[in-house]
Amino acid sequence: MMVIILNQQVTDAQKKHVLDTVLEAGATPYPAGPTTVVVPGNHAALTEKLASMPSVVQVVPIKSPYPLASREFHPEDTVIDIRGHIIGGQTPTIMAGPCSVESVEGIVEIAQAVKRLGGHLLRGGAFKPRSSPYSFQGHGEEGLKMMAIAREKTGLPIISEVMEPDKVALVAEYVDILQIGARNMQNYPLLREAGKSMKPVMLKRGLSGTVEEWLMSAEYILAQGNPNVILCERGIRTYEKATRNTMDLNAVPVVKHLSHLPIVVDPSHGVGKAAFVRPMARAGIAAGAHGVIVEIHPNPAKALSDADQTIDFAEFGQMVREVNLISDALSGSEKDHVLMHV
């Protein structure tokens, strides 16, 4: 593959000329944002021709099947600014909130706890994917409105899931980050629409998604010109049933090696039992994750969904402390100096 970088002042005519040149060579150009074009396949002759055009800044040959998501193309870490909070930098991002948004009072109370205890973003389910058509499917737009009120009261940015292409615009109106859930990791029409929205997107790994498939799904979003993708490891499905899922922390250094995109871990879904969320949050940060997303509730036993894996405020506070202790302890260390040399 190759990625063609056009200069910022490229004119429509120049861009058309580039695309036509690619087409004439029998290749297919995929514009990915105003100044980027991806061309699959090997076209050495084309490379030279393109490189000599005045509107072309650079032609980057890429071996990876997910060029825009790869470190080959983009060696530095991607850093995403969400209302002033940085995801992908040195400080771990903490996102927390209920599985389902239940009421205005409830979500505000939780948001205040998240903020007080050191969290940075509020998560909450409004449109809920449920295995049964007869289960509570979330409060939908009403839930998003409640989250927006909680953001107003606390200043915390909000993240919530979107499940279908048609609802992307609606959800994007409310949230700061669109979440794409594990079941939809390969819902390509949804990925495309999320890409077009230009909102930051947190893409969860599917229950049986390989690292490669996951990065290729991220590529669907990036290929729309939306550079702000956050990956989230939330447990894969294995034979082991002592835990709800098997959080695959091995994927954290692997993804950081292959891609520049930030990666966070979700120990609530990853391990699926409240008592094990805190140690697995610690482990995620120690593995190099850029953050943690967890389900919290003032009284987990009464939560409308996911009660077993939801932690209370005290446990959450302790988790934040420990996560920060680990991050601080490692900050002097060249945490990942080897990774890039492999």
Place this chain on the structure above:
Amino acid sequence: MMVIILNQQVTDAQKKHVLDTVLEAGATPYPAGPTTVVVPGNHAALTEKLASMPSVVQVVPIKSPYPLASREFHPEDTVIDIRGHIIGGQTPTIMAGPCSVESVEGIVEIAQAVKRLGGHLLRGGAFKPRSSPYSFQGHGEEGLKMMAIAREKTGLPIISEVMEPDKVALVAEYVDILQIGARNMQNYPLLREAGKSMKPVMLKRGLSGTVEEWLMSAEYILAQGNPNVILCERGIRTYEKATRNTMDLNAVPVVKHLSHLPIVVDPSHGVGKAAFVRPMARAGIAAGAHGVIVEIHPNPAKALSDADQTIDFAEFGQMVREVNLISDALSGSEKDHVLMHV
């Protein structure tokens, strides 16, 4: 759970009265078609009250989490008539065609071979889910038009995949069976929309879908009042990489025990290598499947996609012969007499 069966002549007022009665008892009614209402939870008192209503034919208590898909509710096999071809009866259904529809001539040639060699339906990909945004995504509506032409020429009903809720109406206009692919097994908005279309739906098992989750996804379709769901086992994802996937034939008798819905197997995706498609088709029928769906091409090496797992016409003809030999051999035998007694 319980399922309330209303009589065919139920009036709107009577139906409203039933729903109100459920609501007053603190339960939630889910209408599933004109004369069926599902009520989750245990409501013994309610059962008696409802049973005495003149518009209520029967109140069926169900333990299964997927009441409409379960044999508890519907003990006899579901049989689906597709333009005169029966799916779910004694004769195995053979569906075959290319991975991707490529041209009118191509699809007509293949359809004629399918018919000549003993197949019953023509499959073909028009909207293709692809891991990479830079891969050929199928000919879309044009592909469906080509399939419709092939149907016209051969009389074979057609089946093709739909990937997003918004396209259900469009695809349903052309096909006889809507296919929902493995990646979308838990795409609930898509399942709902497919249910509403009232077209027969073939629901593939997800790569890491459990039998229970699969049947609950079928329930999403049935809960819209659409009774015509066909299940398709197409291989699950395991540690073993000697085959592309691990076709789980164990699921065939399990599903037949738990559910009345017909089940077919897809050895092309299930095992993923052309040489092993025929023996696995045989095995699927011997396990009790109601049919087989396979990818065929006059020249597999030249197919636009899935070349490795596509068989040619001669191999397909041999497969049909062998599948029929097994089905005939077992027809005298009470194939599944034990299953219902477990």
Place this chain on the structure above:
Amino acid sequence: MMVIILNQQVTDAQKKHVLDTVLEAGATPYPAGPTTVVVPGNHAALTEKLASMPSVVQVVPIKSPYPLASREFHPEDTVIDIRGHIIGGQTPTIMAGPCSVESVEGIVEIAQAVKRLGGHLLRGGAFKPRSSPYSFQGHGEEGLKMMAIAREKTGLPIISEVMEPDKVALVAEYVDILQIGARNMQNYPLLREAGKSMKPVMLKRGLSGTVEEWLMSAEYILAQGNPNVILCERGIRTYEKATRNTMDLNAVPVVKHLSHLPIVVDPSHGVGKAAFVRPMARAGIAAGAHGVIVEIHPNPAKALSDADQTIDFAEFGQMVREVNLISDALSGSEKDHVLMHV
């Protein structure tokens, strides 16, 4: 790799010369029986030199990591004669018996049923691998004696498991086939000892054994000069818990393509529920397996172990009938003509 075939009249001195020649070339010779030597690595020059020696019949270059088990080295199917019964030919071999041998009367009764209903070998557990140290571990040698009595009364050859190298000689004294269980697929000292015994060995696939690892474990036995290895697919461990294990029938045509060794299937352990044993036995034969091994008991509910997956005599009889119907139906068909051409 290469396999050196010596002529039947090779002298010790000639053989030593061959081995020395290999050693001098910096390679390592592994004698595997009186007239076979395996040499790992690529040694083209050596090939020529060896081929010209009078004691050398042939030097076969092999790409497979399991030369003796591969079809490259041994293109025709291996056929094993057990007291006159042929394993690996056209007729499916039926092995049946209790999970654990319980008493002389019990095992004789079962053996008579096996014979009467069309079975060919009697299986039974004497040394039992149990997850808990506090579970019944089998009757050991007493159990083998009981099986030998049952053989005497019925003429059926017997097969039973051996769990440790030290017990191979003891178990081999009684049985016609040594069984190596799934947990011991990679117990190399045990494999070596079973190889040395020169008894036929049935090697079960491990719960997470790949086809390649399984064939390499078979190679351990073959490398001792023991050519009589039978493979047994008995279910792998996957995420799916609707069945005890996931019997991987895909492995049947794959193994037949890669190896000349006979392969049987064990649907009792493979699917783990009595009601599904019969359809899965049928499926195994339809996939091309050379036989079936199942657990039977006159009263499964009272069996000392594995009650859930044990079938009764009536169900066993029906299974044998159906298995034979399928085998007969396919016998006219060139069942596997494509396999070798892949």
Place this chain on the structure above:
Amino acid sequence: MMVIILNQQVTDAQKKHVLDTVLEAGATPYPAGPTTVVVPGNHAALTEKLASMPSVVQVVPIKSPYPLASREFHPEDTVIDIRGHIIGGQTPTIMAGPCSVESVEGIVEIAQAVKRLGGHLLRGGAFKPRSSPYSFQGHGEEGLKMMAIAREKTGLPIISEVMEPDKVALVAEYVDILQIGARNMQNYPLLREAGKSMKPVMLKRGLSGTVEEWLMSAEYILAQGNPNVILCERGIRTYEKATRNTMDLNAVPVVKHLSHLPIVVDPSHGVGKAAFVRPMARAGIAAGAHGVIVEIHPNPAKALSDADQTIDFAEFGQMVREVNLISDALSGSEKDHVLMHV
């Protein structure tokens, strides 16, 4: 189940009386060391009778299927003293060494590096389980002698694998800890023999071992009266092939919740790629593991085996520093206060 604790001065006659009493009640007693007897099943009446005997200190009812390994029976953490080094306490244990012992000079050089860089035990393979019968199988006893020399020179205790019951006495003569490898997790004769040796045993989790099976395998060792078992998580087999195995750190807090036995992690095998060993070692400690075991070599590319996953001395030193930073950072925190209350 129940565990009967006898007093330290119990006479043979008294012990016999206890065992007879159990037998008379129709139960089976399993003596596990001089003053412990395990009795499977529910025998309430028996409990009272036994509790009143003068030689009986306590009768502990246990729900767990692995009574001696469970926290129910033994609430405090097990701590094991290996030549003065404590495994299972607050300080992480670091074990390191080559995959295979290659030479005296080599192992001494590595042992000195382990010591200098902060490690506590020397690991090394002498008897090597290899997938192929034609691969280097380790130097056997010679390798153990080399390790013993390295211990002499550095004072580091040594750990090495034993693969068959017959070799337990031999290996135990040399090593301080017997290692039982992943392939042998359910090799019950080996577990029993290792138990009888009374040497500390490190039991690796099988590639498809569940946490429950793993603890039941530990029970086999404990049931011989050997209390010194260390568990080692070394990666399970899943569908994901971006890493060699999937190290399941979720198992760390789960095991610590269920059992009192110390648990260490092996990121070399767990993730299988050198660049990811250090972050996964950090993650293991952060998850609560009592130690780390890794493969190191002065020149990984030249190691006789496992070159891909072996780290060099510099990387090892950095790993030790980071592991200790995390352990120190968390030492003030009540690391696991919640676990015991689940």
